[in-house]
Amino acid sequence: MKRVDFEIIGKKIVVGTILFLIPLAILAGGLALLKQFLK
Amino acid sequence: MATIQNSKLTRDLGISLLLYTLPVLAIYLYFKLSNGVVSESHITLPAFLEFAKPAFINIRTWGLTVFMLVLGIIEFSAGLYDDQWTGEERKIDIISFLAPKLILPPVIAFFSLTVLPVLIPNLENSLSWVPFWGGFFLIAIADDLTQYWYHRLHHQVPFLWRFHRTHHSAPYMGMAMLSRQNFIYTIFFSQIYLTATLTYLGLGLPALFVLVLKSFITLGAHSSIAWDKPLYKYKVLHPIAWVLERLISTPATHHAHHADTSGDGVGHFKGNFGNMFFIWDVIFGTGLITRKFPKSYGIKSYKQEEWYAQFLWPIFKSKKEGSALADGVFSVPLKPKAENATPSPALYEQAQS
Numbered sequence: 001m002k003r004v005d006f007e008i009i010g011k012k013i014v015v016g017t018i019l020f021l022i023p024l025a026i027l028a029g030g031l032a033l034l035k036q037f038l039k
Numbered sequence: 040m041a042t043i044q045n046s047k048l049t050r051d052l053g054i055s056l057l058l059y060t061l062p063v064l065a066i067y068l069y070f071k072l073s074n075g076v077v078s079e080s081h082i083t084l085p086a087f088l089e090f091a092k093p094a095f096i097n098i099r100t101w102g103l104t105v106f107m108l109v110l111g112i113i114e115f116s117a118g119l120y121d122d123q124w125t126g127e128e129r130k131i132d133i134i135s136f137l138a139p140k141l142i143l144p145p146v147i148a149f150f151s152l153t154v155l156p157v158l159i160p161n162l163e164n165s166l167s168w169v170p171f172w173g174g175f176f177l178i179a180i181a182d183d184l185t186q187y188w189y190h191r192l193h194h195q196v197p198f199l200w201r202f203h204r205t206h207h208s209a210p211y212m213g214m215a216m217l218s219r220q221n222f223i224y225t226i227f228f229s230q231i232y233l234t235a236t237l238t239y240l241g242l243g244l245p246a247l248f249v250l251v252l253k254s255f256i257t258l259g260a261h262s263s264i265a266w267d268k269p270l271y272k273y274k275v276l277h278p279i280a281w282v283l284e285r286l287i288s289t290p291a292t293h294h295a296h297h298a299d300t301s302g303d304g305v306g307h308f309k310g311n312f313g314n315m316f317f318i319w320d321v322i323f324g325t326g327l328i329t330r331k332f333p334k335s336y337g338i339k340s341y342k343q344e345e346w347y348a349q350f351l352w353p354i355f356k357s358k359k360e361g362s363a364l365a366d367g368v369f370s371v372p373l374k375p376k377a378e379n380a381t382p383s384p385a386l387y388e389q390a391q392s
Contacts, residue, residue: 009223009353019185019188020229020232020236022059023181024233024237026059027062027063027177027237028240030060031066035077
């Protein structure tokens with residue numbers, strides 16, 4: 001493996017992490033806010 | 040052209056942020072309209088689904104694998120692979136089928152049982168107040184919309200395409216296509232970690248039901264047994280077909296996504312990205328519904344690359360001449376440096392988008 005291969009895997013992991021964190025923040029964050037609001 | 044695609048990507052990603060909020064709004068409306076009280080009690084199944092729980096647990100743990108194997112035997116016996124399942128195809132299909140089943144469960148278990156308790160120690164079961172159907176709706180959107188984007192980006196972002204190329208390289212369709220993926224594509228699936236996290240937060244029960252339903256829908260969409268054909272043949276069933284083909288992935292729409300052509304009125308590898316739900320393609324305008332099946336599948340640049348290159352690129356490269364998975368092939372054309380008068384001889388593999 002060359003440096004370019006590590007870079008491409010690294011960039012892929014970054015994309016995957018963003019796709020994991022954004023929905024999680026909206027859903028779990030939204031529900032946490034909702035719970036406070038409904039109490 | 041690239042600018043148009045980028046602006047459409049940005050717009051669609053913005054719409055998705057709103058779509059992710061829909062289940063939260065639905066749960067809010069449920070509590071408001073029913074004057075429900077938020078309790079700390081764990082999620083409970085509706086009574087009429089209690090009997091189904093053991094079945095769903097068994098399907099999730101071992102039943103689906105058995106079902107896939109039986110389906111594969113039926114497909115093979117019926118000659119539906121058209122004698123194309125030879126050489127490297129067999130190796131890549133079998134290794135892609137087995138490896139994730141052996142490696143992914145311990146990885147997900149480690150993430151759920153070791154990583155999450157360290158990262159968010161006080162939040163275990165913190166969402167168990169969410170009613171079952173709210174959780175079901177939430178997991179369905181969270182898991183499948185995230186996979187839609189993961190999938191679409193691997194088609195439309197040039198440097199990601201070759202992680203997904205293996206899924207499209209086979210010149211046939213069948214149950215094996217469901218798991219035929221580059222392992223790096225599979226191991227970094229965003230939605231499996233998202234659903235594992237939501238399970239840790241208390242939504243495990245709805246996740247179980249969503250994931251079993253999703254497995255059957257995606258398996259059916261990849262299978263060479265076109266279960267949807269009767270829906271198009273009999274006029275009385277057309278209304279059902281109209282709804283189903285817009286709601287979920289069917290063999291017709293997903294086979295079109297695996298066609299080796301796009302723009303011939305049937306094949307549509309430039310869209311039909313939905314996995315469980317097709318509704319994402321309808322919303323974002325990436326869908327094509329024709330009720331027809333492509334004449335041929337795969338990708339034009341396929342060189343029947345070695346199984347190890349297809350499974351583990353870029354860790355292992357293909358030695359086949361002209362292969363997109365060979366050493367020194369790029370995802371976009373190299374820009375020649377100003378001082379370099381001769382054009383670069385480097386090859387590049389265009390994303391299938």
